[in-house]
Amino acid sequence: MKRLLLACLLTLVAATSPVLGAERVVNIFNWSDYIDPSVLEDFTRETGIKVIYDTYDSNEMLEARLLAGDTGYDVVAPSATFLQRQIAAGVLQPIDRSKLVNARNIWPEIDSRLSRFDPGNRYAINYMWYTTGVAYDVAKVQERLGKPITSWDQVLRPENLKKLADCGVYMLDSPEDMFAIALNYLKLDPNSKNPKDLARAAGLLGSLRRYVKKFHSSEYINALANGDICVAIGWSGDSLQARNRAREAGTDVDIAYVIPTEGSLLSLDNLAIPEDARHLEEAYLFIDYLLRPDIAARNSIATNFANGVAPSRPLIDKAVANDPSVYPNDLTMRRLFTVTAPDQTVQKLITRLWTTVKTGR
CATH class of the missing domain: 3.40.190.10 (Periplasmic binding protein-like II)
Incomplete structure (x- = not known):
């Protein structure tokens, strides 16, 4: 009887819990040439989560995938201009910033600019600008x-x-x-x-x-x-x-x-989670990893794009951090429009x- 009860309990656990030792995965859809490849390797090494990484080179391509549904992706990187329409279409889910320890690192100026497209910064968090x-x-x-x-x-x-x-x-x-x-x-x-x-x-x-x-x-x-x-x-x-x-x-x-x-x-490119994402815990871990100052700095150095993580600036090579082509001066910023x-x-x-x-x- 005890053996039968134990067998039933094991069956119940197997039916309601992830398979022991099952591989953890996060599926990313991002712009081409937009990350330091070693960051992906280090994320897997630190978390044990395998990264499946696909790329696109236009917002239209990303939006078509999102609107078609069943994307298969857990994290995407839409530009701010397209966010409004995607939010209205219900293809993105709200981001719970309480699950992102490093969200506190975002430069308020960037959050403010992004809020014009995503009121309350509910659906996206800045990656690069x-x-x-x-x-x-x-x-x-x-x-x-x-x-x-x-x-x-x-x-x-x-x-x-x-x-x-x-x-x-x-x-x-x-x-x-x-x-x-x-x-x-x-x-x-x-x-x-x-x-x-x-x-x-x-x-x-x-x-x-x-x-x-x-x-x-x-x-x-x-x-x-x-x-x-x-x-x-x-x-x-x-x-x-x-x-x-x-x-x-x-x-x-x-x-x-x-x-x-x-x-x-x-322009602002941002991290967001599709409504049909299947690996939510992994998605949050990946986004939070990218918001770490040291990781954001590595990505900016590798890509020459400015990131929205304020504490990363001192960690970026001076050749990049002081390059007005990457971080425009105040005069140039006043001439930029969205x-x-x-x-x-x-x-x-x-x-x-x-x-x-x-x-x-």
Whole structure:
């Protein structure tokens, strides 16, 4: 009888508890080239949790996965602009900050900026922040333009971009960035959702298409570093990765990154948990790990993106921490703007206009 009772108890435990020794896993969906790979290895070593890590290179790609449901991911990294729509769609779950010891490390200024997209900071916590600007090969641009790039006029005016076409120009495949930049250049509200304003921006961008080698949001890193192109409208961290890769390769390619004087876009990428996440405990442990000052510093050093963890700044190499391309000065910060997400009707218009910009059809 005792043996029978013991057998029943063991059966009950097996049915209601995780399998003893079962592998713990966390599934991550993040931007390309956006973490120090050794951080993933160290997380597994410290926690015993295996990291399955996939990447994307556009917010549209992430959003499509989230809206389709059954993502299979436990942590994602949406940009702030897209958060509003994703929160409204119910594809993200609220984050319990009481489970994140290191949430106290977030710079209040970044939390404040993020709250414009996520009121109360309920659904996301900042991972990295960055600017959109122009990365360029110093020698090739000097040869063709006779001076460094300082203004959007040098790359958004067709007759100027034409002079650079022979050495290769890339633009971000990101309508969020490109429309905001074009609107601002046209002295319109960069956050405008007016169809006429968007059509004007699309007209400007379409006039540049013949001089653009490719629209892509990650390939320009290696293309710049290898000397295959000379100009890219890109993100600060990626552009500086290109600069560093060229230096490490010992080539004579010298890459500079500039935020044009007319101003540009400031963006926030954030950590969030999909509504259908299956490994919640592991997701919280992973997010909290990334918010540790030493880990945040390592990721900023590896990627050249600024992070939102204030105590990490003294731990970052001075070459990165004092680089105004990574951490802009106060004057530049005042010239940076953010944009909010369009509604579905305007988003469809933007998608259609962007397709026309890229294809001419």
